[in-house]
Amino acid sequence: MDTRFGPKRRTLPCFTAVSTNMLVLLAATALLPHQARAAEWPSAYIRALPDDAFAAIETAPGGRRLRHLPHHDHTGALDPPHLRSALARWHQVKWRDPAAAAAARAHLDAHRSALRAASGRAGGEADGTTGP
Numbered sequence: 001m002d003t004r005f006g007p008k009r010r011t012l013p014c015f016t017a018v019s020t021n022m023l024v025l026l027a028a029t030a031l032l033p034h035q036a037r038a039a040e041w042p043s044a045y046i047r048a049l050p051d052d053a054f055a056a057i058e059t060a061p062g063g064r065r066l067r068h069l070p071h072h073d074h075t076g077a078l079d080p081p082h083l084r085s086a087l088a089r090w091h092q093v094k095w096r097d098p099a100a101a102a103a104a105r106a107h108l109d110a111h112r113s114a115l116r117a118a119s120g121r122a123g124g125e126a127d128g129t130t131g132p
């Protein structure tokens with residue numbers, strides 16, 4: 001298990017877009033005694049996410065859909081802590097199709113590059129690139 005991630009710092013980027021149900025879910029989540037870290041999503045929340053929230057979707061032989069590496073929240077917004085988690089867990093996924101694995105990796109890497117570029121423009125962490 002990866003324990004590098006600290007508490008989620010940016011919890012509600014657009015408060016008005018969060019439904020009452022989501023607030024109840026967040027409140028209930030905060031009360032769970034076994035919650036390992038703030039960035040972790042409950043499995044019920046992950047099951048309710050749209051397909052677009054995942055890096056890849058594969059189909060098992062029985063027809064069951066396997067959705068891998070959620071990293072967008074229910075609004076479709078990128079969730080940086082879950083992006084980091086998805087990148088860290090990519091190699092742990094039991095991929096059925098190498099092409100799906102490669103596409104998922106490229107998708108996650110593109111998000112990471114965009115985030116780094118954005119943080120560079122904002123004067124955040126230096127990553128070796130020069131901003132405008």
Ligand SMILES: [Zn+2]
Nearest residue numbers: 071072107111
């Ligand atoms: Zn994505």
